[in-house]
Amino acid sequence: MQCEYCGEAWTFTKEEQQFWYDTCGFHVQSYPTGCSLCRRQVRARKDAQKELMKLLAQLDPNDPEQLARAGELSLLNGNVNRALQFLRRAKNMSSEPQALIQRIEQIQREGSPPVPMRSSRAGRKILNDSPAKRSP
Numbered sequence: 019m020q021c022e023y024c025g026e027a028w029t030f031t032k033e034e035q036q037f038w039y040d041t042c043g044f045h046v047q048s049y050p051t052g053c054s055l056c057r058r059q060v061r062a063r064k065d066a067q068k069e070l071m072k073l074l075a076q077l078d079p080n081d082p083e084q085l086a087r088a089g090e091l092s093l094l095n096g097n098v099n100r101a102l103q104f105l106r107r108a109k110n111m112s113s114e115p116q117a118l119i120q121r122i123e124q125i126q127r128e129g130s131p132p133v134p135m136r137s138s139r140a141g142r143k144i145l146n147d148s149p150a151k152r153s154p
């Protein structure tokens with residue numbers, strides 16, 4: 019099968035099929051759209067988003083640990099600028115900011131981790147059909 023995210027060919031192994039159909043309970047005719055690596059990244063991104071929402075709902079703006087965590091989660095979501103904002107605030111609140119300073123420098127060098135994007139025609143079709151794309 020071909021991954022819809024990275025375009026690489028991949029194999030839907032017996033073990034994975036078992037997990038997919040038995041553990042997740044998907045319909046027998048459904049199948050994953052991406053290779054296991056891309057699917058894992060997509061899942062991690064979704065989890066990070068969920069955790070970030072939860073964290074922001076009760077964020078203590080004076081707690082450097084919470085601010086740093088919010089920064090890391092923003093980064094997992096692909097939002098580098100927001101991640102740096104949180105980490106800088108965490109650094110300003112922290113009594114030992116050295117690790118945070120290094121982390122900020124590292125993110126500025128490397129940017130966000132790769133974000134899997136669907137590259138197939140299906141992805142473009144969704145964009146074209148989107149009402150937001152219509153001109154006013």
Ligand SMILES: [Zn+2]
Pocket residue numbers: 021022023024025026052053054055056057
């Ligand atoms: Zn892939």
